[in-house]
Amino acid sequence: ADTLRAAAAESGRYYGAAVAPHLLGESDYAATLNREFNSIVAENVMKWDATEPNQGQFTFQGGDQLVAHAQNNGMSVRGHTLVWHAQQPGWVQGLTGDNLRRAMLNHIDGVAGHYAGDIDSWDVVNEAFEWDGSRRQSNLQQQIGNGWIEDAFRAADAADPAAKLCYNDYGIDGVNPKSDAVYRMVQDFLARGVPIDCVGVQSHLDSNSDLGTYRQNLQRFADLGVDVQITELDIGGSGAAQANAYRTVTEACMAVSRCTGITTWGITDKYSWRGQDTPLLFDSNYQKKQAYGAVLEALNNA
Numbered sequence: 001a002d003t004l005r006a007a008a009a010e011s012g013r014y015y016g017a018a019v020a021p022h023l024l025g026e027s028d029y030a031a032t033l034n035r036e037f038n039s040i041v042a043e044n045v046m047k048w049d050a051t052e053p054n055q056g057q058f059t060f061q062g063g064d065q066l067v068a069h070a071q072n073n074g075m076s077v078r079g080h081t082l083v084w085h086a087q088q089p090g091w092v093q094g095l096t097g098d099n100l101r102r103a104m105l106n107h108i109d110g111v112a113g114h115y116a117g118d119i120d121s122w123d124v125v126n127e128a129f130e131w132d133g134s135r136r137q138s139n140l141q142q143q144i145g146n147g148w149i150e151d152a153f154r155a156a157d158a159a160d161p162a163a164k165l166c167y168n169d170y171g172i173d174g175v176n177p178k179s180d181a182v183y184r185m186v187q188d189f190l191a192r193g194v195p196i197d198c199v200g201v202q203s204h205l206d207s208n209s210d211l212g213t214y215r216q217n218l219q220r221f222a223d224l225g226v227d228v229q230i231t232e233l234d235i236g237g238s239g240a241a242q243a244n245a246y247r248t249v250t251e252a253c254m255a256v257s258r259c260t261g262i263t264t265w266g267i268t269d270k271y272s273w274r275g276q277d278t279p280l281l282f283d284s285n286y287q288k289k290q291a292y293g294a295v296l297e298a299l300n301n302a
């Protein structure tokens with residue numbers, strides 16, 4: 001196959017990109033998205049600050065635009081993200097105790113309920129662990145306590161029973177104390193019947209990142225009984241080194257049958273959150289980079 005989406009589809013996988021709706025009017029941006037990708041995730045517009053700027057008042061304009069674009073172009077949609085310590089609206093940051101818990105549950109009900117049926121997988125909870133495997137001391141952790149993560153998954157399951165429910169994080173790309181902690185949480189949730197279906201491995205990487213245990217790490221989550229998805233892939237660098245790292249990541253996903261799709265965190269270096277790192281598959285002029293060729297080859301060879 002000669003596009004990412006077609007090559008991924010041959011093994012039943014998707015190849016996705018993080019998208020900002022205000023860029024869809026740029027013709028090269030939309031043309032590249034539509035030609036190469038068959039999954040969309042919102043880079044920002046489905047987050048808490050964007051969807052519930054005032055308590056109980058939901059705005060879905062940007063997210064609705066992305067869902068419509070996906071449906072009109074044969075793409076699935078990942079939901080990102082229901083609960084996160086960052087990009088919370090100001091009113092959330094002032095809440096304490098059970099007020100925060102009830103606001104979180106109401107937010108999940110509002111957003112996951114609105115998009116019920118449209119979302120393939122939700123990042124229910126994002127980035128709740130520290131490098132050493134301890135819980136991040138966010139307002140959610142401090143005000144609600146350890147149970148906040150499973151509360152969030154149960155609420156998401158109630159609001160959209162059809163969506164796959166993911167825990168998503170960075171720095172869990174290899175076997176390390178942080179991914180060990182996520183592994184134990186998933187194991188515990190499965191044992192106790194807390195609804196969880198997938199782990200999102202963000203994969204914000206560099207050309208010299210150690211990928212020695214990348215595949216093994218994906219496989220151990222799959223062996224627990226959840227899907228894995230590479231959810232925010234970008235790899236700083238250029239040329240052959242960048243292409244090789246992209247190849248390694250792609251081959252790892254293709255080697256793990258429960259690795260169901262790959263999403264790059266953007267389309268073009270022009271709009272990457274990592275600007276100077278040029279971490280994506282298309283350059284600022286929407287030309288295919290060497291890394292693009294490596295990814296396409298790895299998808300096709302699997």
Ligand code: G3I
Pocket residue numbers: 043044086087126170202232273
């Ligand atoms: O929309 C406002 C705009 O109105 C304002 O004029 C401008 C001035 O700063 O800011 C705009 O908001 C920015 C927003 O991106 C949209 O561009 C925020 O400042 C900026 O902080 C925000 O950054 C996003 C970041 O998450 C926030 O934490 C990045 O675009 C987005 O790529 C990044 O994505 C995260 C994932 O959600 C979770 N994993 C890590 C990943 C990278 O940090």
